Amino acid sequence: xxxxxxxxxxxxxxxxxxxxxxxxxxxxxxxxxxxxxxxxxxxxxxxxxxxxxxxxxxxxxxxxxxxxxxxxxxxxxxxxxxxxxxxxxxxxxxxxxxxxxxxxxxxxxxxxxxxxxxxxxxxxxxxxxxxxxxxxxxxxxxxxxxxxxxxxxxxxxxxxxxxxxxxxxxxxxxxxxxxxxxxxxxxxxxxxxxxxxxxxxxxxxxxxxxxxxxxxxxxxxxxxxxxxxxxxxxxxxxxxxxxxxxxxxxxxxxxxxxxxxxxxxxxxxxxxxxxxxxxxxxxxxxxxxxxxxxxxxxxxxxxxxxxxxxxxxxxxxxxxxxxxxxxxxxxxxxxxxxxxxxxxxxxxxxxxxxxxxxxxxxxxxxxxxxxxxxxxxxxxxxxxxxxxxxxxxxxxxxxxxxxxxxxxxxxxxxxxxxxxxxxxxxxxxxxxxxxxxxxxxxxxxxxxxxxxxxxxxxxxxxxxxxxxxxxxxxxxxxxxxxxxxxxxxxxxxxxxxxxxxxxxxxxxxxxxxxxxxxxxxxxxxxxxxxxxxxxxxxxxxxxxxxxxxxxxxxxxxxxxxxxxxxxxxxxxxxxxxxxxxxxxxxxxxxxxxxxxxxxxxxxxxxxxxxxxxxxxxxxxxxxxxxxxxxxxxxxxxxxxxxxxxxxxxxxxxxxx
Amino acid sequence: xxxxxxxxxxxxxxxxxxxxxxxxxxxxxxxxxxxxxxxxxxxxxxxxxxxxxxxxxxxxxxxxxxxxxxxxxxxxxxxxxxxxxxxxxxxxxxxxxxxxxxxxxxxxxxxxxxxxxxxxxxxxxxxxxxxxxxxxxxxxxxxxxxxxxxxxxxxxxxxxxxxxxxxxxxxxxxxxxxxxxxxxxxxxxxxxxxxxxxxxxxxxxxxxxxxxxxxxxxxxxxxxxxxxxxxxxxxxxxxxxxxxxxxxxxxxxxxxxxxxxxxxxxxxxxxxxxxxxxxxxxxxxxxxxxxxxxxxxxxxx
Numbered sequence: 001x002x003x004x005x006x007x008x009x010x011x012x013x014x015x016x017x018x019x020x021x022x023x024x025x026x027x028x029x030x031x032x033x034x035x036x037x038x039x040x041x042x043x044x045x046x047x048x049x050x051x052x053x054x055x056x057x058x059x060x061x062x063x064x065x066x067x068x069x070x071x072x073x074x075x076x077x078x079x080x081x082x083x084x085x086x087x088x089x090x091x092x093x094x095x096x097x098x099x100x101x102x103x104x105x106x107x108x109x110x111x112x113x114x115x116x117x118x119x120x121x122x123x124x125x126x127x128x129x130x131x132x133x134x135x136x137x138x139x140x141x142x143x144x145x146x147x148x149x150x151x152x153x154x155x156x157x158x159x160x161x162x163x164x165x166x167x168x169x170x171x172x173x174x175x176x177x178x179x180x181x182x183x184x185x186x187x188x189x190x191x192x193x194x195x196x197x198x199x200x201x202x203x204x205x206x207x208x209x210x211x212x213x214x215x216x217x218x219x220x221x222x223x224x225x226x227x228x229x230x231x232x233x234x235x236x237x238x239x240x241x242x243x244x245x246x247x248x249x250x251x252x253x254x255x256x257x258x259x260x261x262x263x264x265x266x267x268x269x270x271x272x273x274x275x276x277x278x279x280x281x282x283x284x285x286x287x288x289x290x291x292x293x294x295x296x297x298x299x300x301x302x303x304x305x306x307x308x309x310x311x312x313x314x315x316x317x318x319x320x321x322x323x324x325x326x327x328x329x330x331x332x333x334x335x336x337x338x339x340x341x342x343x344x345x346x347x348x349x350x351x352x353x354x355x356x357x358x359x360x361x362x363x364x365x366x367x368x369x370x371x372x373x374x375x376x377x378x379x380x381x382x383x384x385x386x387x388x389x390x391x392x393x394x395x396x397x398x399x400x401x402x403x404x405x406x407x408x409x410x411x412x413x414x415x416x417x418x419x420x421x422x423x424x425x426x427x428x429x430x431x432x433x434x435x436x437x438x439x440x441x442x443x444x445x446x447x448x449x450x451x452x453x454x455x456x457x458x459x460x461x462x463x464x465x466x467x468x469x470x471x472x473x474x475x476x477x478x479x480x481x482x483x484x485x486x487x488x489x490x491x492x493x494x495x496x497x498x499x500x501x502x503x504x505x506x507x508x509x510x511x512x513x514x515x516x517x518x519x520x521x522x523x524x525x526x527x528x529x530x531x532x533x534x535x536x537x538x539x540x541x542x543x544x545x546x547x548x549x550x551x552x553x554x555x556x557x558x559x560x561x562x563x564x565x566x567x568x569x570x571x572x573x574x575x576x577x578x579x580x581x582x583x584x585x586x587x588x589x590x591x592x593x594x595x596x597x598x599x600x601x602x603x604x605x606x607x608x609x610x611x612x613x614x615x616x617x618x619x620x621x622x623x624x625x626x627x628x629x630x631x632x633x634x635x636x637x638x639x640x641x642x643x644x645x646x647x648x649x650x651x652x653x654x655x656x
Numbered sequence: 657x658x659x660x661x662x663x664x665x666x667x668x669x670x671x672x673x674x675x676x677x678x679x680x681x682x683x684x685x686x687x688x689x690x691x692x693x694x695x696x697x698x699x700x701x702x703x704x705x706x707x708x709x710x711x712x713x714x715x716x717x718x719x720x721x722x723x724x725x726x727x728x729x730x731x732x733x734x735x736x737x738x739x740x741x742x743x744x745x746x747x748x749x750x751x752x753x754x755x756x757x758x759x760x761x762x763x764x765x766x767x768x769x770x771x772x773x774x775x776x777x778x779x780x781x782x783x784x785x786x787x788x789x790x791x792x793x794x795x796x797x798x799x800x801x802x803x804x805x806x807x808x809x810x811x812x813x814x815x816x817x818x819x820x821x822x823x824x825x826x827x828x829x830x831x832x833x834x835x836x837x838x839x840x841x842x843x844x845x846x847x848x849x850x851x852x853x854x855x856x857x858x859x860x861x862x863x864x865x866x867x868x869x870x871x872x873x874x875x876x877x878x879x880x881x882x883x884x885x886x887x888x889x890x891x892x893x894x895x896x897x898x899x900x901x902x903x904x905x906x907x908x909x910x911x912x913x914x915x916x917x918x919x920x921x922x923x924x925x926x927x928x929x930x931x932x933x934x935x936x937x938x939x940x941x942x943x944x945x946x947x948x949x950x951x952x953x954x955x956x957x
Contacts (some may be wrong), residue, residue, distance in 0.1 A: 579872075601955035604921035635917045637868035 011109045013153075018055040020149045021112050021119075022048050022103060028122045029096050033130065036093055037081050039096040043074070052199070062104055071101055092125050112153045119146040131296040133522050139305045144169055154495040158475060162624075163645075174571075180563045186555040188548045192366075208246050208286065212435055212458060213256035214396055219415045221391060224454035228283035228292055229520055237277055239439045241330050243295040243459065243471065244451060246436030249307040250344055252425075254352035255400050257433050264305040276327035282523060283322050289313045292436060292451075294328035295471060301326065304484020309432070310334075321523055333467030336576060345430035345463060353401040353422060369462050371429045378423050379477045382416065385409060389416075389479035413475040413482070417458035420474035431465035434471070438482070448516030580644055583632035588626050588651045595656035603633055616656055626650045660860060662688075663711040663851040665897065669706045670844050671700050673831030677822050679912060680929050681708060681796070685857070687908035689819020689901065690795040692760075692933060699796040699824045702758060706845050708796070709754035712857055713850025715790070717752035719771075721763035722808065727770035729778050740797045745782065750774050753790050753854065758795040761807040769782050771795070772814045792857055812934075819901050821933035822925070860911065867907035868917040876920050876957045877902055880927070883954045890935055890946065898934045905930050920956045927951060 013021075026048050033041045054061060074097045075085065080089035099118055106112055123139050123146070148169035189594040192631045206229075209216060228244075230451035234244075249257040276298045283292060291304055291312040300306050314322070348357070367373035388410040396403040401422045404415050411419075417433050424431035438457035440449040459473040475482050535546045543550070589599045589608075597615050599608045610628035629647040633639055660682060667678045681704065684691045693701045702718070709716035719730055732748030749755060750771070757771055774780045775795050779788045797818065800807060815821070827835060834839075869877075879897055885893030894902075903918075905926035909916040928947035936945045 017777060267731050414673060582872075602924075602951060602953075606919060606957060631917075631919055634872045635868070635870045635919050637870070637917060 012163075013055075013106060013109050013112045015055045017109070017112055017149070018106070019620045020152050021053060021106070021115050022051055024142070024145045024149050025099060025103065025115065025119055025122065028119055028126070028139075029099070029143065030204050031126050031129070031135070032092060032096060036087065036096060036305050038075070040074075040093055040097060042128050044096055044100040047103055051106070059344060063106065064105070067101060067104060071098075074101070077612045078242060088128050092128070095125060097124065109153050110114055113150065115148045116146055116153065116342045119149070131527055133519060137467055141174075144173055147172060150314070150578065158216075161641075178566065179559060182555065182558040182562055184529070185534070185537070186551055186558060189529075189534050198328060207306050208288065208290065210249070210288070211256050211258040212249055212414055212418070212433060214393065214400060214411075214415060214418075217412060217435070217456045217458055220453045220456040221412075225453045226284055226516070227286075227451045227453050227455070228281050229448050229450055229523075230282075230440070231280045233278040233280075236442055236449060237294070237330055240476075241294075242436050242437075242439050242449075243434075243457075243473075244292045244437040244440075245295050245297065245311065245434060246290055248307075248311045248432055248434050248461075250309075250432040252305065252349060252396070252418075254346070254349040257421075258311075265308040274329065274331045278325075278327045280323060280325050282520075282528070283318060283324075285319050287317050287319055289315075289317055291322075291324065293316075293326045294330065296329055296332040296334070297326065299325070299327045321527055323524070323528060324532045334470075340578065345432055346425050346428065348425050353399045353426075354401040355399070355406055356419070356422055357426040359405070360423050360428070363423075364427040369428075371462065373466075374427045375424065375462050375472060378427070379472070379474065382420070382474055383477045387411070387416070387478045389413075389475065389482065414458045416474040416478060417460050420460045420472070424460070424462055432461050434459050434461050442519050443520075445513055448517075448520060450516055450520075529580050537557060577632070581630055581647060584644070584647045584651050585626070585630045585634075588654065591651070591654060591656055597656075605634075612656075619656055622650055622654050626654065658853040659856060663708075664912075666711045666848060666851060667704070667707040670841060671824075672834050673827045674700070674704075674824060678704070679706075679822055679909075680822050680926065683905055683908040683912055683926060684820045684929070685792070685794050685908075686860050686911060687819055687901075687904040688792070688861055689904065690797070690817065692797050692799060692815070692818040692821040692822060694799045694801060694821055694933075695824045695930075696801060697759075699826060700841075701796075701824060702756060703755065703841050703845065704824065705756040705798075707848060709756075710845060710848040711851050712754075712800070713764075713853055714753035714792070714794070714857070716754045716756070717749035718756040718758060719749045720761050721766060721767065722760045723808075724732050725763045725767040726760055727767055730770045731768060731774070731782055734783055743783075743837055745785075745787075747787075750780060751789060753792055753794065755793075755795045757795060759800055760797040761799045761809055763808065765811070766808060768808070768814065772817050773798075775817050781857040792854060792861065809889070815933045816895065816897060818933065819905060820929035822929050863907045864904075864911045867915070868912050869903055869907065870917065872957065873906075873918050873920065873923070876923060876954075877906075879957055880923070880950060880954050883950060884931075884935060887953065889949060889953075892935075894931060894934055898931060901928065902930050924951055926941060 002012075026045070029044065036044075050637050053059070075094065078090055078093050078097065079085055082093065083360060083588060084090050099115070099122060100116060102118070106115055120143070123142050126135060126139055129135075144166070148165045151165045151168050208220075247259060249259045251258050277294060281292060281296075291301065291314055292336055293299075293312050296310055297306065297312055302311070303316070304312055304324070306312055324462045334626075363374050363377055386409065389412070390410045391412060393404075393411040393415060394408040396408065401419045404411055404419050405423070414435075420432050421431045435458045437451045437455040437458070438459075440451035442449050457475070459471060459475065462472050464470050538546050543554075585605070592608075592612055595616070597612050599612075603611075605627050609623050613623045616623070626647060629643045629650070633643050633647065650655075662680055664675070664678055668675050671678060681691055685708070693704065695701060706716065708714075719725075728748065728749050730750050731752065732746050734743040736742070737744040738939075755771075760768060760771065775793075776790060778791075778793050779786055781787070799810070804906045826832070838844075880902070881896075881899045883895045884890040902923060906918045908920040909922040909926050910916075913922070915922075927950070931950065932947045935950075
């Protein structure tokens with residue numbers, strides 16, 4: 001901002017506008033506070049406070065050199081914190097830092113304008129983290145505020161008053177709605193994952209992982225986050241059959257189960273008896289590749305594969321909400337067809353869990369080579385030995401399975417699944433761990449099933465020579481209630497329940513379900529409006545060519561038409577001489593007419609006021625106030641802006 | 657403002673029970689218009705003119721119009737003066753601030769027009785010489801109802817020169833009783849003290865011109881005027897001059913109410929006085945009904 005000697009000095013930003021812009025920016029950045037490092041949040045807040053203090057006390061702004069120093073230090077701190085200056089988190093941090101610093105060199109109205117424009121950009125950054133309805137509403141309010149701030153920056157003398165500022169901004173936003181809709185519907189969508197989303201955008205998402213060690217799943221249980229939602233075309237199968245198949249784990253190192261997905265076979269390996277269950281899954285982004293389907297999947301969604309372990313894998317990590325149609329055969333039988341690669345399914349690390357291995361060998365000796373008999377014996381063992389299902393299992397030592405089976409005898413589904421598979425493998429029965437979700441809550445309002453992270457579950461699969469892979473849920477033998485009634489029912493009485501499982505009041509629970517059904521509708525229609533749905537919609541509207549070019553042309557045309565229409569309507573209402581005073585006065589007359597004292601058309605306002613006041617002496621002062629302002633507005637040469645507001649207020653408040 | 661109201665009160669003590677007519681007369685004066693009072697003899701027309709002039713501190717002349725009145729009797733005449741051996745102009749009674757033209761419709765049209773031209777131009781031309789009339793200049797003409805014998809009714813074009821025409825009417829019983837009981841009106845007239853100076857009256861006249869007439873008010877005036885032009889109930893409509901008269905009179909009325917802006921009530925108040933002599937009655941006779949009909953027919957926009 002170099003100023004030549006002849007340049008008119010730019011108008012300094014007023015205290016009022018400084019407060020507006022500072023508060024608005026702070027509100028926009030507020031949701032970032034929980035994600036930014038504490039020092040940065042504090043720093044930004046301090047700058048806001050400092051700027052307001054300067055404006056209030058009419059002090060000078062800090063020197064440029066100080067600012068340069070802070071910029072350098074701040075950028076360095078961010079670099080140290082995030083190890084980069086790019087990507088979503090570091091980028092947002094940098095933006096917040098820079099905006100708060102820009103605030104410190106905001107001298108003129110023009111600077112304020114620049115900040116307001118950056119404010120709009122700051123609004124967008126919030127959508128990197130959340131696109132839920134509350135976020136959208138909050139940011140809409142922020143957009144309203146920032147627009148109102150700009151209105152304030154437009155007016156210098158006399159300063160705008162808050163009500164009209166907010167009002168004009170609201171009117172402008174409402175006028176923008178048709179344009180927004182046109183852009184939403186017509187703006188060319190990018191095929192594939194969310195375009196331009198920084199690569200670290202999905203770090204820290206809760207969800208299934210491809211490893212399982214004691215404690216992995218019961219951490220998930222505390223999360224109320226939605227894993228996915230499913231809409232069934234027929235009826236919903238009973239709870240205890242809703243085994244949502246996720247990562248299949250087969251490698252064990254003594255403590256942790258892990259996997260590398262095995263070969264893609266893209267072959268449905270079970271025979272398709274009975275009729276399949278048909279449903280549509282909308283999975284929340286989890287940044288992994290697996291897709292969830294009920295045991296056993298009978299269909300491979302587009303751009304996904306089926307591994308030899310009958311696990312569905314997307315070709316790319318799921319970084320945006322994905323919707324796919326599925327069908328599953330609940331009464332499946334894999335048969336002997338799927339060769340399990342027995343060696344890998346029998347492997348156990350050396351030197352771990354000697355007692356369990358001993359027990360396995362014993363079982364094998366007792367039952368010969370009969371895998372099925374070994375399996376039932378093991379399940380009986382679990383059932384008879386009074387195992388306890390708990391969310392807070394005791395700590396386990398190096399021989400985790402031994403400790404669990406022979407000492408603590410208390411655990412969560414992952415303990416049961418893990419111990420059971422280790423025992424099976426010790427007895428020479430090929431087996432593996434399957435993780436996923438069990439059950440879900442049916443939302444009658446939206447008629448869909450919500451599966452939350454707290455529904456996470458682990459079970460086992462055992463290879464039987466004549467039947468192939470068979471699902472065995474050891475947790476079920478210990479606590480049948482888990483499969484029937486969910487986690488809350490399975491836990492012993494008096495157990496500390498996770499927050500999400502606390503028995504909610506029916507009303508509150510209903511509210512939760514209503515909100516989730518709203519969120520689901522929002523996800524499906526607004527957020528789920530992607531390349532495919534756009535093309536489907538436009539094709540249905542009779543537009544066959546949905547190329548970029550075509551859409552751009554239509555969008556430009558639509559923008560032109562909408563702008564023209566809005567302009568026409570606005571101009572018309574302006575030239576149409578809308579007399580707001582008269583409108584308010586007519587309301588007043590209607591009120592009086594309802595009270596039995598109708599104004600004659602030929603009766604002047606003063607005469608009418610006299611007559612009305614005589615009939616309603618208690619309201620005489622209000623009637624007088626209304627009449628005076630109306631007469632002033634309509635017949636006086638000069639008027640005060642507040643008269644109309646006062647007139648409306650008095651008319652509104654008048655009770656005859 | 658208070659002074660003009662003092663004047664109104666003072667006149668009201670002489671002409672009893674006619675506050676509204678007095679106010680209209682004052683409004684007419686402030687709007688720089690001339691006033692026509694039409695009524696039967698003996699209701700106080702002359703007294704009103706007298707009282708107004710005296711209260712406002714204006715010079716007053718009375719001309720009794722008769723069927724043999726000549727223009728020179730009104731305007732004045734140049735008489736040869738033996739002393740100076742020159743014609744000397746002797747101004748007629750028109751050279752006064754308030755001129756009462758009594759029973760104007762008893763004179764012939766020739767004499768009438770002499771008066772009316774002076775009213776319009778505020779000057780008279782006698783023997784090639786133009787002479788200005790004093791300011792303020794205010795003619796109050798009285799007229800007997802035209803049905804009376806020996807009248808030359810004023811033509812419409814000349815009636816139009818009067819801003820207002822009012823009827824005094826008989827006093828009501830209490831006012832009449834007070835009148836009967838009280839002192840002689842003529843004595844009272846002589847006791848009147850001027851409430852204001854002519855200069856102050858002229859200032860008021862200027863002020864009246866500044867009274868704001870908003871678009872909404874002009875809408876109303878035009879609606880009224882248009883109604884007389886388009887409705888079957890009126891044989892001919894009001895002229896633009898009549899509309900202008902209505903606006904001027906309404907301004908003056910608003911000023912009397914101490915307002916800087918005119919409201920529909922002002923128009924309504926002055927309308928009977930302003931329009932009744934400009935709306936020819938379909939039949940014969942008084943026309944105050946037309947104004948009431950007009951007011952009742954046109955909604956305030």
